[in-house]
Amino acid sequence: MIIPVKITSNAKEYLSMMTEHNHKTYVHLGVSGGGCSGFQYEWNYVDSASDGTLIDDVLVLDSMAEMYVIGCTVDYVRELGGSYLKVINPNAKASCGCGESFAV
Secondary structure, eight states: OOOSEEEOHHHHHHHHHHHHHTTOSEEEEEEEEETTTEEEEEEEEESOOTTEEEETTTEEEETTTHHHHTTEEEEEEEETTEEEEEEEOTTOSEEOTTSSEEEO
16 A cells, blocks of 8 residues: 655654544544645544545545645654644645645
């Protein structure tokens, strides 16, 4: 089976901590129309992996989002100004400054 999205160890640790803290089973990554560049990432919590692909036992990739994020890497970045989940998307032709929206 081909894994459509890679998760760094920092991101896996963070996602595991967040699901535990919020009493949920998984974090869900989806894509919707909108944002500055045309599409935006959507993060939610879910208790079931029935609507997507389970990755590293922490992330459920929405089946409708897979074509937009295949080959991506999810990382957890810690900087002086804050920390955030970063999607490194090789398919994106453009993205906004905050990294939450992209164009393909």
